[in-house]
Amino acid sequence: MTDHSSGGPGLEFRAAAEAGDTDAMAALGGALAAAGAVAEAERWWRRAAQAGNLGATHRLAQLLYRTGRDEEADAWLNRRAGSSILEQLGGGQLDGPLPTPPPPPIQAPAPIPVPAATPTQVPIPGTAPTSTPASAPTPPTTDDPQRSYDVGRLLARTGRTAEAEPQFRHAAEAGHLEAMRELALLLAAGDRRPEARLWWERAATGGDTASMCHLGLDHRARGEAGDAEALFARAAAAGSLEGALQLGLLHLAAGHLSAAEEPLRTAAHAGHTGAFHAYATVLDRTDRGGAGRLWLERAAEAGDLDAMFDLAGRLDPADAEHWWRRAVERDHPPSMYAYAEHLIGTGRGDVGRRLRRAAAERGVAPAMAAVSEECAEAGDVEAAAQWLLRAGEAGHGRAAYLLGLMNGEGGDLRTAELWYRRALDAGYEDPACATRNLGLILEGDGRMTEAEELYRKGAADGHPMTMVDLSSVLVRKGKTGEAELWLRRGARTGLPAAMNDLGSLLSSSGRRQEAAQWWRRAAEGGDPVAAVNYGNLLQLAGATDDAERLYRSYAATGHPRVLGALADLLDGCGRESEAEAVRRGEVSPEPAGRSVDDAVAARVEESGELVELVLRLQRGDAGAVDRMVELGTRLGQPPADILASAAAELKRAGKVAVAEELYHRAIRDGSADAMFNLGILLAETGRQRQAETWYRRAAEAGSGKAPNNLGHLLLTAGRLDEAEPWLRQGAEQGDTTAMRNLAQLLSRTRRVEEAQRWVDRAVDAEGGTPTEATTVEDVIEKIRSGDLVGHLVTADDDPELLVSTFRPRAEAGDRDAMFLLGNVHARNGQDAEAAEWLGRAARAGHHEAAGDLGRLLLGAKRPAEAEPWLRQAAENGVAEAGWMLGAVLLETGNGAEAGRWLHPGAVAGDLNAAFYYGLHHLGEERVLDAERWLHKAADGGNSDAMYALGMLLGQNGTTPDGDTWLRRAARAGHPEAQKWLFTASGG
Known part of the structure; x- marks a missing residue:
């Protein structure tokens, strides 16, 4: 039901307007327009004009002219018609085009409702107020106050208010109560409210109840x-x-x-x-x-x-x-929209859509949003955006939310913030989403207190997802007790994300059995992260088949952590080809696999100690290994598998030496996969000869991926004759990576046709279509279509062949060929030639080339020259250029703009963007946010972030954690971290 209790502009005219007084409607429209409420002003002027009020007709026409609706304005000023909008749709049958509403015949307006009484004159003590009229007044033609009042009314009704004013004033000064009231109304409509109040007060003192009401409305306003x-x-x-x-x-x-x-x-x-x-x-x-x-x-x-x-x-x-x-x-515009939706829903869509647009034109916010959606479906993006903006400005919550999303995705976080706030103020139907997006912006800016207050309000309003968001902020502030209370409230509503986070919080505080229960409920309820957490427990409890079913039940979501966990599980079971298929996204889902057998769940909960052991391993605590072997063996899991899993966790935690020792223990227990993983560890730490030995032993023991790794190691070392048989073995066993590596080897030895056959086999095995790629036209077409499988564009191809292939097309003006040629020169260290061709491609509008040129200039320590090229690329959607531009801006002291470029990439998971975004927060002295983003980058393997995080934690007094990250950075090859490690070890 419409709320009749609200105030606002023109409050003193609203009651009379709603009762049908057209003069009051016109005055109310003027007050609303002066306050900026133009859509509502138009509605009231339109109602008054349809009832024949000439002044309202002119005001409406002026508004229509200002807003570009000239034809409709002309119709109101020049035409006369008495038919309704529905009659104009076709005799009431709702057929035909929707016309512009013309004005009806002019008629005298209804009088302001006042109790019937004989016109009254009262003596007014003192001097009556005076005012200079806006135009030359018509002097009263009689001394009779009643006659002056009647003349004034007649003039006012025909829109001649400047002439009416002296008539009303003459009668009012003679004590005519109704004239005092009418004069006050005229003054109020002309923005001369102080004098209007004086006349209302005098009329009210004389007993005029209508003036009492007008004066009361003025006080209320x-x-x-x-x-x-x-x-x-x-x-x-x-x-x-x-x-x-x-x-x-x-x-x-x-x-x-x-x-x-x-x-x-x-x-x-x-x-x-x-x-x-x-x-x-x-x-x-x-x-x-x-x-x-x-x-x-x-x-x-x-x-x-x-x-x-x-x-x-x-x-x-x-x-x-x-x-x-x-x-x-x-x-009545709201009824137009409601009726339009009814018509559309009952098969009368053509007329319904025209009526909906008419409602939108008259300021109905839901109609504007619906028209925006209609335009978008028709492909008229510009019109859709304009209507969406109008809907948002008119207070439509969903439109405001979508505008927030659009601006946020476009990098304009300040505008996005404003729209999200307007969405919440307008009562958007999904406040938790708007709150989360707004909160992320606040958190990204380091405005943690504002974010906490925002989340608290949403949580207090009962939104479970906002309870989870609030708990995340509280945990970062060390308020884990309060965070647990909010997570329990969220979990009791059945929200899987709250259950998962509650499980993680309980696990971190040693309450492992209850953590397992919550993870199980969250995994069965649809949370993919909980599925990974609980799946780990199932594997540790020996329920590998149950874990696989659980992971596969989430396969259709495409969640990277689930697919990664499933691939790792399959690798551990010796099913390497299946694991590779999963990593390519080719996985058969099992929708019914989310329910875990109660007996299996009981085993998991009874062995809850494994949760803490895994967490200890993730923190680098090697002392947990023996207990893990003991528990795992009791649960039926082979010791070699437990040792290999523990080694992998320790390696991820940076404990490389201990991980290496555990791999050796697993090898002694007969694990071929441990040989292969040890080879990877050795290769990553620069011990290629030892890696070769273990790859070879793993391949000879039947490890499926070992032939490719051994062959690639030999290929990289230039030992092509030794590499070829191993790569052929891997390729013939179905390893698509080995097929590609073999194709590179063959192309380098000028066996192009056979190389192409292996490329095509790899593409076919991965679900693609084999294609030829032996000409520049084919390569360029693949580049344009986003398919980079052609062996001619790999880094190890013959540079002379590539240059001779691309140069003729580049010199003929093909910007894709320029781009490819520039990259060939860059890969071969010919920076000047690379800059020349990349620059020519970028100037021709190739935005990826602009990004690559910017990167090249950055590598040459020429950031000022790199900036415009990076900006061109970033502004045209080259994601990687965004973080590089942000890094340049950060270095040159433009932190605010740097943050805007770094934020999207950091949120999207780009490790470099996350690293520089952390440095941005550090420069703004937002240490907690800096630590959070550096952690994200470091966890992903960014050695610069590891070093920066280690230094930051050391400065903040958390020396053991700081040392851990510095050691990980050193092992990853970071030179400054290696210097620190050398000094710390007494070197």
Whole structure:
């Protein structure tokens, strides 16, 4: 039901306008327009113009001209028609195009409702107020105050307000109460409110109840509710139904239903039609809906358009159609939209869509949003964006949310923040999403207190996802006790994400059995991260088949952690080809696999100690290994598998020496996979000869991926004759990576046709289509289509062949060939030639080339020259250029803009962006946020982030953690970290 209790601009005119006074409608439109509420002003001017008010017609036409609707403005000024909008749609049959609404014949407006009385003159003590009129006044033609008043009314009704003013003033100064009131209304409409108040006060002193009401409305609009109440009560006590109505509305706005009921009942039972709807509202809110419905019907029958709209909303669509039509015929925009949706839903879409657009043109926010969606579906993106913006500005919550998303994705976080706030203020139907997106912006800016306050409000309102967001902030602030309370509240609502986070929090505090229970519930409830957490427990408990089923049940989500966990599990079971397929995204889902057998779950919970052991390993604690072997063996898991899994965890934690020792223990227990993984560890730490030995032993023992790794190691070392048989073995066993490496070897030895056959086999095995790629046209076409499988564009190809292939096309102006040629030169260390061709491609509009040129210049320590090229690439969607541009801006002291470029990449998971975003926060002295983003980059393997995080933690007093990260950075080859390690070890 429409809220009749609100205030706002033009409050003193609203009651009379709603009662049908066209002068009040025109004045209300003027007040709304002055306050910036142009859409609502247009609605009131349109209603008054349709009722024949000439002044409103002119104001409406002026607005239409200003907003580019010239034809409609001309129609209002020059045409006369009496048909309704539905009749114009086709004789009431809803056929034909929707016309521009023309003005009806001009008729005299209804008088302002006041109690019937003989015109009264009272002596006014002192000097009457004066004012200089805006234009030369028409002097009164008689000394008779009543005659001056009558002339003034006639002039005002025909829009000649400047001439009416001196007539009203002459009568008012002679003590004519009605003239005082009309003069005050005229002054108020002309923004001369102080003098208007003086005349209302004098008329009210003389007993004019209508002036008491106008003055009361003026007080209410200024927030002076006490003075307004006293005036309304005086008018009501003197028998004014309008006074009773306004007194009731004032109480209704304050939520005082019992106080509102009596005056509204009095006005309604006495026949004041303006009170019917408000009285119905009181009855509804006090659980007397049956009586409220009767009064709502009476209000609708009396012509209250908002009542018609509200009544239609309570009826079945067939019965509602009568009231929608009546309201639409009188140009009621909300009813237009509701009726339009009804028509569209009942197969009358053409007319419904035209009526919906008419509602949108008249300022109905949901209609604007619907028209925006309609334009988007039709491919008119520009119109869709314009309507979406209009809907957001009109207070449509979903439109505001979508505008927040669009600006956020475009990197304009400040504007996105404003729209998310407007979405929440407008009551967007999914406040948790808007709150999260707004909170992430605040967190990214280091405004943690604001983010916490925002999350607290959403959590207090009962939004489970916001409870999870709040708990995350609280954990970072060390308030784990309060975080647990909020997570429990969220988990009790059934939200899987809350259950998962609660499990993680409990696990970190040693409550392992309960953690396993929550992870199980979250995994069965649909949380992929919980599936990984619980799947790890299942594997540790020996329930590998159950873990696989659980992972496969989430395969359709494409979640990288689930697919990674499934691939690792398959690798551990010796099913390397299946694991490779999973890593390519080729996995058969098992929808029914999320339910875990109770007996299996009991085993997991009984062995909850394994949770803590895994966490200890992840922190680099090698002392957990023997206990893991003991527990795992008791649960039926081979010791070699446990040792290999523990070694992998320790390696990820940076404990390379201990991991190497555990791999050797697993090898002694007969694990071929441990040989292979040991080879990887040795190769990553620069011990190629030892890596070769273990790759060879693993390959001879039957490890599926070992032939490729051994062959690639030999290929990289230039030992092509030794590499070829191992790569052939891996390729013939179905390893697509080995196929590609073999193709590179063959192309380097000029066996192009056989190389192409292996490339095509790899593509075919991965679900692609084999294609030829032996000409520049083919390569360029593959580049344009995003397919980079052609062996001619790999780093190890013959550079002379590539240059001779691409140069003719590049010199002929093909920008793709320029780009490829520039990259060939760059790979071969020919930086000057690379810069020349990349620059030519970039100037021709090749944005990837601009990014590569920027990277080349950065590598040459020429950041000032790199910046414009990186900006070109970043502004045209080259994601990697965004973080490089941010890094340049950060180095040159432009931190604010740097943050805007770094944020999208960091959020999307780019490790370099996360590293520089962490440095950005560090420069802004937001240490907690800096630590969070550096952690993200370091966890992903960025050695610069490892070093920066280690130094930061050491400075903050967490020396053991700092040392851990510095050692990991040193092992990853970071030169400064290696210097630190040399010094720390006494070197």
